[in-house]
Amino acid sequence: MGKGRRMKKQGPPGPLDESLVTRKRKDAPPAPVVEKPVKKRKTEVKTPKKAPAKPATIGAAAKSKAKPVKPSKKSAPQPSSDDEISDEDFSDDADGIDDPDVMEDGLDGLKVTGLDALGSASESEDLEDDDFGGVGSDDFVDSEDEQPMKRNAMWSDDEDDEDVEEKLTAANIEGLSRKLDMQRAIEEAEAQAELEEAQLQTNIAGERPKILEDEDEEGQPITNLATQDLQLLRTRLNDTVRVLDDFKNLAEEGRSRAEYRAQLLRDICAYYGYSEFLADKLLDLFPAREAFAFFEANETPRPIVIRTNTLRTHRRELAQSLINRGVQLEPVGKWSKVGLQIFDSQVPLGATPEYLAGHYILQAASSFLPVMALAPQEHERVLDMAAAPGGKTTHLAALMKNTGCVFANDANKDRAKGLIGNIHRLGVRNTVVCNYSALEFPKVMGGFDRVLLDAPCSGTGVIAKDASVKTNKTEADFMKLPHLQKQLILAAIDSVDHHSKTGGYIVYSTCSVTVEENEQVVQYALNKRPNVKLVETGLVFGKEGFTKIGGKIFHPSMKMTRRYYPHAYNVDGFFVAKFKKIGPTPPNAVVANGVSSKGKGNRAPAAKEEEYVDRTPIAEEDDEEESDFGGWDEEEDKVYMERAERAHMRKKGRDHKANPKAAKDSQNGTKKVDGEKIAKTAHGSKARQAGGPRAKDADIGAKTNGASGEGGGAEMKLAKKNGKRKST
């Protein structure tokens, strides 16, 4: 039961459209005979004229993988006017939440490494087919920063020729709108029929629908509906939602909300095929009606979207080329300058000449969002910690116009190969691919201007794409994954240079909607790293992150994080949080291996203090005087050494030039100062090699020398640097 995926598309937009929660499963038995009033259209409906389909060059791999795209009805994400989600739980005890320790996960001792396998669901997030290698030219211009979009011309963000634009839009939209009109008419008729059917059921059931089971004399439940009957099951789902919406007026006497909620949970599991564990978790996120819409939206695929690669072409040119091949498309929405939503295609989108030439990448719309939030600037150093197969890496590179440097890392070597394929195909030239566990950063490398952590996750936002998530995620996954995500987010923060002149930002994203993988991870980062704060993502749509839910309270700034749902925006479920690093990691902070120290300010108090390990990277570009040995200059060092030597000899009344050994020592970079030898260490810094207690005396002597005489430069510098390092 509940096994299949509905291919029926979503109805008209609107987060809580009644039609979203009143449609039937396709595999349900036929409804009681209800006449479907088909609305008459005012305009004549003609068969759409399509541009002649030109056969594309199809590679063997692409041939087997790519399929023509079916049209999607609902338009791509639009900013919602109704962004409020009630935190209200179904259970009677939803309120009165004030336990400050709710963010403590009790998993500190759990050792997790790599965990590629656990990221499996989310790894299917992007639709990209990585079977194609690199293709030549990269002489195209990026249009990202061109003039803002005009209302009447969705294409005009990156083009200037209005005439061409209108023709292009008209040619494409003519066929498209006819098709959409037909679809809408059918949809309206269906929705109307379903509403009437629901009404019929309601009338039969009376004002207070009979939903909950009675018990017989022996306390055994008397089943009032055969749950094997999908149609009846759906009716009961509808009725239960109605009751929970208006409990006072519609609930049977003597019944609690919890009883209705439990019935709803059972029916959702039976109808949609979820494990009770996951359905329960997801049900907790929404009021009943919205939860119903969420589960329903997971039964329909999201629209196919492609991202224009602005390193190779402009969106309008790409659109024109694809329209000529018989692709029906439209800009994905005002929020993106590079996305195109595909409604229908005569050719496999993973095998067109434009695809092979790297003019676009198949990428879910919500995958654009973390990159847009990170907003990388030209010439920056950016780390993409979990990058394969590279949808976001290549987007980062395009926004940076192939300047600066992107380090694209992934722990999974096979997936990293796909990443390399995409980088080549899309003409990315500013990216270095690496294959570490991201937990190893910033030891591998640090000091980045911006870091993207698109974390491995449970994939509860992409159930429409991977229905196995419904049953294969266990309680253990929801402990291990957040634990890994928490470690990764600390590594991400520690890899950023808070001194960055242009950046200092971290974006954390998942394609999951659970609180454990999102707000709780972000709260953990706020607790453990008081040197970061949440900032606005800059994204124009999305629901606010939770500040309070299911007994957990989060920092008020959690409102600045953004949640995306399939039923609200017709995009994959997603979460995006943006941090600004405002200072170095303080010595009393908690390290990434899960030990904790005292929280600060509004942050939740944590458990215990442990040894501090400084993970803050040494920035490369810092002023020499500011850095810890980072800017040591060999030549300059030699000059100081020689000058110090001459001063020393003069003081002693000796002629420096007359002492060949001293001169030689000086040139080798070694010398004796009052019996103490100073030598360069292997990494170019200097260390005193005097042993035991003498070392301290010699150190004081050297400092005194430096302070009192002209030749103390090198020692002064060394002492200053040492002092700085210790206090960092």
Ligand SMILES: C[S@@+](CC[C@H](N)C(=O)[O-])C[C@H]1O[C@@H](n2cnc3c(N)ncnc32)[C@H](O)[C@@H]1O
């Ligand atoms: C959500 S996917 C990334 C999708 C990618 N950002 C994109 O846009 O194409 C998560 C990735 O994390 C990788 N991963 C899992 N554990 C990791 C770890 N410890 N360090 C680095 N990457 C890891 C997986 O191999 C997977 O490719």
